[in-house]
Amino acid sequence: MRKQLIGAGLRVIRASRIDRVTANLTRGLGAILMFHHVRPDNPERAGFRPNGFLEITPEFLDAVIVTLRRLGFEILDLDAAAAWIAGPSRPEAQPFAVLTFDDGYRDNVEHALPVLRRHGAPFTLYVTTGFADRTARLWWHELELAIARADEIDVEIGSERLKLPAAGDAEKTRAYEILYRRLRGGPEETLLTVIGELADRYGVDGRKLVEDECLDFQEIVALAREPLCTIGAHTLTHPMLAKHDIAVVRRELGESRQLIAAQIGRAVSDVAYPVGDPTSAGPREFSAARDAGFVTGVTTRPGMIFACHAAHLTALPRLSINGNWQEIGYVEALLSGVPFALWNGGRRLNVA
Template sequence: MPSWRHHLFATGFSAISATRADIWLRPLARGAGVILMFHHVRPWHEKPFTPNRFLEITPEFLAKTVATLRKDGFEIISLDEVPDRLRSTRSHPPFAVLTFDDGYRDNIEYGWPILKRLKAPWTMFVVNDFASGHGRLWWLELEMAIAQLDHIEVTLHEERLVLTTGTTAQKSEAFGLLRRRLKAGPEEHLLAVIGDLSRQIDLDPDSLVKKLCASWDEVRLLARDPDVTIGSHTLSHPILARHDAKFSAAEISRSKLLIESQLGRRVRHIAYPHGDPSSAGEREFGLAQQSGYEAAVTTRPGHIFTRHLAHPTALPRVSINGLHQNEAALRALLSGVPFMALDLVKHRSLSA
């Protein structure tokens, strides 16, 4: 069930399309390029309770995204090329970079053939633990537990919560509440609470990872394609800002070294797990630079401008949201207008 935020975004995209602001404001709003963020690519199967639907698009919409990019004048390039493109004094068309987080097998099964046919380079960010067949896809564990349980009892920071989850609406409300409250606290507590819910439905987290994420053998096969870049997504996909500097440094630096040893090729880029300001900040940006990454991407929304050359380990991305798989939303995002509006709102709030 879409949240009020997604309804608000949908209304905004429709308004931008109706006023043609994506066309007449584009010269002011669009940057030198855009880095797009994807997660799952797979056929959609309708289910009543799908709180993580925003993380997946269909193969057909991936192909439409590539076609729309090219129709709108974007040049699809690899992430490797971004620093040089920003440094260039020559005139270039706007660029687009396609990035896929978490290393899901469906990226290879459904996304790769489409991107290969369309001759579109792309980047997969790999989590070492997931490629090794273990780890915690906790947001999916939480979804699966709530989907199966009609009643949940959890302790959140010494507060006992009793939640009825019999209807789809109740399940959606419980998922939003637990995700928000757990993600705001220590990650150890988040993993423990969701781990307990997983045991109640006999869900083995490692089995879920093995089912959904590509193995090292599959990643090595993918890495042979010259149009595919493999980047790091850390060792275990933690909320880095919730941990001390030593832990976060190891997650960032060791992941690079271990992927390089697995693939026999250099790893130049990293995507911060979750990637929002509460999950990765200045400390993480500095650690990525110290570890030798040339570029690092966040989930902070926005286009890429030449000013980002001074902050290559803090690049924004534009999420292609599975709840907005339509041309109006896509063209609005590619125009940069929604992010210009967000910047204006932030500026006004700071000036008030």
């Protein structure tokens, strides 16, 4: 339902051409784009794809870059963008775009890098050290694979017993949504325990999943030599930081920064907060990131970048390139900044 509403809104914005009229007001200085997986479509998984929004095709990445340049966006690396945001104000007719990839997926090297190279487009890859050394868990993938293999979900979450039918694609999708929402709202330990039990029950090997999907340090070190690439940090274990003690937050931010820097032989000045919504990263995390030595920090809060972000460089919003919306018209509407102006009620800064 929400998906349909958003789609309708984006179509209205495109049809009305309101994006052209208001762009100078709503687009601001530019945008930081967020990507996850980049790989060819897998038709086998067409029916039940709860994580499909985290995945686009290489052709669509290509089309996004072409569109950015056609619309006059200059593609910058994060250092240059930070200087641009904090520096003397630029003409808004010449916006910037930053391309960012979260988690450190191997498909980013296999399928995104050739496209980025072809366009000479700089990009940032945020590495979770626990994915690189195979100690952290892609719990949202584990949950998807477990439900894909189940006919019925029967779990205990705290004192509550949850039984959900999961026979066909529609039931699986609904079961995923209910479980995801229920677990995401609670403590991280419960989420990891419940999904771990489901993974065991349905023979999902979490470690193998990470090995299959994520770059290891050897591959990350090789990628770091790529002149277009900036390596950023995405913590040690990919936790929802705001749910943990400040000591955990400091360790996750500081140690991941040092570990990655030691591996790639270069300072790491950029961080992406895992999950990145307000329940995962807030003012405490934004200042902890600064204390840990990061210059920029990106969230998953939606929004464009304005001059007022100069005072909040570790609390930057992003524009999600959503795999469920692989149509250039939607991306153009988002790049106008109009949807964010509406969603954020005209507010440019969302850092509380």
